[in-house]
Amino acid sequence: MDVEALAREVSKNNEDPITKIVGGDLPGFEGMLRPHRKKPEWHIVYNDDPRYRGRVRFTLAHEFGHYLLHRPTLTAQDYNSGTLDRACDFQCKPLLPNSWQEEEKQREEEADTFASFLLMPLDDYRAQVDGHEMTVDLLNHVTDRYGVSLIAACRKWIDFTDRRAAMIVARDGHAKWGRASKAALKSGIFIRSGMPIPDDALAAIGAAERGFVSDRPVARPNGVWNFSRGTEPVRELAMVSEFLDMSLTILQFDDAFDVCEIEEDTPWDAYDQFTRDDSR
Known part of the structure; x- marks a missing residue:
């Protein structure tokens, strides 16, 4: 397009x-x-x-x-x-x-959501990635198909996937911002601005690397990543960018976790705002 x-x-x-x-x-x-x-x-x-x-x-x-x-x-x-x-x-x-005012943040989220759906139509994007674990090859396929950045392609996946997953953009060992899928949010996985990146995280271990630390997600044990409801094993994919002075981490969790037992409201997000029908 x-x-x-x-x-x-x-x-x-x-x-x-x-x-x-x-x-x-x-x-x-x-x-x-x-x-x-x-x-x-x-x-x-x-x-x-x-x-x-x-x-x-x-x-x-x-x-x-x-x-x-x-x-x-x-x-x-x-x-x-x-x-x-x-x-x-x-x-x-x-x-x-995370430094924006609430009104500005909502406005930027809405513009991002518009761009995401314009460049990466959901039905076509879903056909590319559904049923597959997120890997470097799959991310590269998506970025080539739609002509977008890795971060944009990853965020699109996080926003619609039914899996428990999260992405973290970090600099100087701390999260600048992050995003968790709806299923991940329901199981207590929140990415907060300023959150320290664990010393054992792939992005920290591979800080001297350029590009992705591994081609496929690496299984990590309990104790590496901790969230509000504790720690659990996770599959981790990490990219370090020397030019942009940042890292991108993609976390993929076990889907066997029963999120149905947790009765918590999912936080309002830009997609809800963009698609809501005010006439109802």
Whole structure:
């Protein structure tokens, strides 16, 4: 899918279309949606640093999501003074969701959800991965098929899988952010910002490595990973990125755990917000 062409084509039906999509030097940002200061138009700018190249398509789709879901509609009246006099930029920073305000966090989650479904249609994605354990080969297949980053492909799987699984993006030995599947959340597996990465975790053991520490998940015993309801064996897949100064860990748990016995509300997430029907 040509995300840039789609964004231009769809938005041109509005009074305030997207007229420019360009790569640029955006230190500390992955991308942004910003209004033209002289007329009712929008621009998408994405970080064209080579380290972020694998994220460009997702970034474009994310900013297009902001345009469709969150932008204030601009008209000629907003420019009566000759220039736009209100701030309505959407500036998207990488790896910082736990530092966002709640309203900002929800907005970013919704844009991510939009991008995920636009680039990786659920039925097709499910056909690629259902019934398979997540491995490096499978992740590479998905990223090649949809032209997205490993993190985007992994997050998509975490969001829809019925298995107990979690992903953790870490830097300097601590989690920057993470995500657990609904089944994992019900069994007490939560990933919190600042959570220390265990010394025996593959990402810590392979800190000097580049790329994935192993091609397939490695079975780890009790005591390596601890969560709110204790510890249990887990299969661990880990990638260390020297260029991005971060690690990605994928945890896959035994599905024999009886989550039906636990009566806990699943936390509200962006998918619920994006798909809810307010008319009911």
